Amino acid sequence: MISVDLHTHTNASHGKNSVTEMYTSACKSNLEIFGFSEHSPRPSRYSYPEEYREHLIASFDSYAQQVMHLRETSTKPQVLFGMELDWFHAEEEYMRRNVEAYPFDYIIGGIHFLDSWGFDFIKDDWDLSMQECSVRYENYYRTMKDMAESGLVNIVAHPDLIKIFSIDSFRQWIQMPKSLDLIWQALKAIKDNDLVMEVSSAGLRKACAEIYPCPEIMRLAAEFGIPISFASDAHCINTPAFAFDRLEEYARSFGYSESAYFIRGKRFAKSF
Secondary structure: OOOEOOOOOOOOOOOOOOHHHHHHHHHOOOOOEEEEEOOOOOOOOOOOOOOHHHHHHHHHHHHHHHHHHHHOOOOOOEEEEEEEOOOOOOOHHHHHHHHHHOOOOOEEEEEEEEEEEEOOHHHHHOOHHHHHHHHHHHHHHHHHHHHHOOOOOOOOOOOOOHHHHHHHHHHHOOOOOOHHHHHHHHHHHHHHHHHEEEEEOOOHHHHOOOOOOOOHHHHHHHHHOEEEEEOOOOOOOOOEEEEEEHHHHHHHHOOEEEEEEEEEEEEEEEEE
């Protein structure tokens, strides 16, 4: 049974519930380790049509203090303090300041923007030709390689989030040899830099309606021997450990039997 959920959010960003409410929900689950991983603050040029950036910046310190208090006082589940670092290719110093601002246990690298476009917000943005989709997929995996080589993250989040609104095109694209080569290069960077790849049930709740990442990426990751972590990407009290029975079956089908977690940056493994 999976007992570690490292990727969750609160109402400090665009989640629905407080730190205390999310932890209370986790206490009702079978989790032994519960990681808070709120989004990092973002520079002003990276915006969504419905924006929570200013609220996040104003709320982050209070949020962090609450999580650090729980980290010191919690028993089961044990609380860990992570952050989902929103990745921006041109903002390394800004991102580094965010990473160094608090004593995080781990940093999850999440790619939600290509240049200044938040690609995971509006479905109509993906009313594109196959060629146009392909350019965006290629940019995404080149960005993932850069992120993996940066030294700023421990875990690579939802490794095919880019498919969220274009699943049919993505399935066609990933069958192309050039596409698999780009993904291979990104995974090699993850392996070479001793990072962890996230396996997430969040995609089951999205338009793509499938686990992140897809079988082709899981197969390559298993061949590389890349460790995995598990994520619900919960944004409300109903979704910590969401569909972890399905994640367990999925991960086992590729030969995995352990998930990774981090305490003060040191990696540990727990069997499932």
